[in-house]
Amino acid sequence: MAKPLIRSIKGTHDILPDQSWRWQRIENTVRAFMKRFGYREIRTPVFERTELFARGVGQETDIVSKEMYSFVDKSGNNLTLKPEVTASVIRAYLQHNLGRQSPMTKLYYLDRAFRQERPQAGRYRQHHQFGVEAIGSPHPETDAEVISIAHGVLKELGLSDLELRLNSIGSQTSRTNYRQALKAFLKPHLSELSETSRRRFDTNPLRILDTKVPHEIEILKDAPVLTDYLTPEDAEHFDAVKTLLRALGIPFVLDSRLVRGLDYYTRTTFEFTSSALGAQNALCGGGRYDHLVETLGGKPTPAIGFAAGIERILLALETNNNEAQPETIDIYFVCLDENARPFVLQLANKLRGLGFTVETDLLRRSLKAQLREANRLHARLALIIGETEFQNQTVQVKDLTTTEQKSVNWDSLVDYISRLNFNSE
Numbered sequence: 399m400a401k402p403l404i405r406s407i408k409g410t411h412d413i414l415p416d417q418s419w420r421w422q423r424i425e426n427t428v429r430a431f432m433k434r435f436g437y438r439e440i441r442t443p444v445f446e447r448t449e450l451f452a453r454g455v456g457q458e459t460d461i462v463s464k465e466m467y468s469f470v471d472k473s474g475n476n477l478t479l480k481p482e483v484t485a486s487v488i489r490a491y492l493q494h495n496l497g498r499q500s501p502m503t504k505l506y507y508l509d510r511a512f513r514q515e516r517p518q519a520g521r522y523r524q525h526h527q528f529g530v531e532a533i534g535s536p537h538p539e540t541d542a543e544v545i546s547i548a549h550g551v552l553k554e555l556g557l558s559d560l561e562l563r564l565n566s567i568g569s570q571t572s573r574t575n576y577r578q579a580l581k582a583f584l585k586p587h588l589s590e591l592s593e594t595s596r597r598r599f600d601t602n603p604l605r606i607l608d609t610k611v612p613h614e615i616e617i618l619k620d621a622p623v624l625t626d627y628l629t630p631e632d633a634e635h636f637d638a639v640k641t642l643l644r645a646l647g648i649p650f651v652l653d654s655r656l657v658r659g660l661d662y663y664t665r666t667t668f669e670f671t672s673s674a675l676g677a678q679n680a681l682c683g684g685g686r687y688d689h690l691v692e693t694l695g696g697k698p699t700p701a702i703g704f705a706a707g708i709e710r711i712l713l714a715l716e717t718n719n720n721e722a723q724p725e726t727i728d729i730y731f732v733c734l735d736e737n738a739r740p741f742v743l744q745l746a747n748k749l750r751g752l753g754f755t756v757e758t759d760l761l762r763r764s765l766k767a768q769l770r771e772a773n774r775l776h777a778r779l780a781l782i783i784g785e786t787e788f789q790n791q792t793v794q795v796k797d798l799t800t801t802e803q804k805s806v807n808w809d810s811l812v813d814y815i816s817r818l819n820f821n822s823e
């Protein structure tokens with residue numbers, strides 16, 4: 399009896415060959431885009447000490463308190479598959495003293511993150527992100543640059559109906575002032591709030607602004623607005639960010655409820671959403687985090703960054719009907735003579751060395767089946783070598799677009815193929 403199949407974990411996805419080219423396109427675009435802005439790639443391990451996220455992202459956040467894949471390894475270490483990348487990047491920044499090379503460190507990453515959320519469209523247990531972290535500057539031009547990278551790269555990837563939602567949650571002082579005002583406003587409504595929000599009322603009342611519960615959203619409509627409580631310095635910083643975004647021609651809407659689900663944020667917070675997506679409509683989220691470096695043991699260093707979800711970008715592109723060409727190959731080698739095999743393998747490698755994409759038959763199929771395979775792969779040429787061709791030191795070169803066929807000598811074969819006009823990559 400056949401053994402039962404083992405399936406992937408709920409909320410994780412295989413990226414199959416007919417989809418992986420879309421991922422490669424995104425990855426290539428991201429890398430080229432980041433290079434133009436002078437951001438350099440960083441890669442951090444897939445798991446870290448649990449403490450890093452508890453301290454960095456915040457014990458009270460949903461991500462840390464409910465969603466982490468944490469485990470104890472055989473040596474008794476408490477480890478976690480990273481639920482986000484910023485804390486790891488800052489850990490690496492500190493561990494390797496990257497700030498010593500230059501007071502401004504500009505990093506980007508392509509990575510995966512793990513959160514045990516309830517899977518639904520656009521929300522998975524393993525997802526992929528790319529993001530940037532600009533470490534070292536408190537100035538609003540850094541905020542503008544980071545937001546403009548997010549905007550530019552999403553546009554370059556082909557996303558159109560983007561909306562930038564922008565807020566400032568201010569410094570600690572602004573938030574302390576606001577927290578009091580918000581608590582005073584919510585106190586009479588306490589009995590109407592959900593259990594989660596009632597708990598947050600004591601632990602972190604700002605997170606109540608992030609609620610998805612309809613009647614809480616209704617109550618919050620009349621709540622005091624955070625930006626009214628900003629200190630003059632925070633207000634000046636936020637004004638400067640808005641002015642710079644206008645100068646860059648990046649439209650935004652102010653969203654005073656955008657507090658985001660991670661505790662490290664200060665001042666600017668932002669998200670890019672797409673109307674092409676459903677409930678999980680945030681393509682990208684980020685903000686300033688001026689105290690995270692300190693929280694993780696470094697000296698006070700301001701920073702700002704964002705991360706964008708690749709699965710969501712692909713979902714939004716699908717809705718936009720943004721299809722690309724199927725893959726093609728240059729040459730399919732049809733080998734019908736056992737003695738010719740070493741020669742075919744050599745010649746295939748030689749052509750690959752010249753940059754052609756070349757496949758050979760590995761199943762010893764019939765001529766008909768091999769040609770069918772060449773057509774399925776959209777090969778431009780089939781090179782056919784049978785017993786007679788091998789004896790005469792020739793190859794039949796069949797152009798699969800015109801079906802023209804020509805016998806070419808081994809000596810002139812590479813030259814002949816090189817002179818053909820190939821337009822595939």
Ligand code: HAM
Binds near residue numbers: 684702
């Ligand atoms: P985040 O908003 O938690 O921020 O995640 C960034 C993006 O990752 C989201 O906007 C979304 O597109 C995608 N994403 C998040 N969770 C999931 C999921 N379960 N399934 C699919 N996609 C998801 C951060 O992670 C911060 N570290 C961003 C940051 C960088 N802030 C400053 N620097």
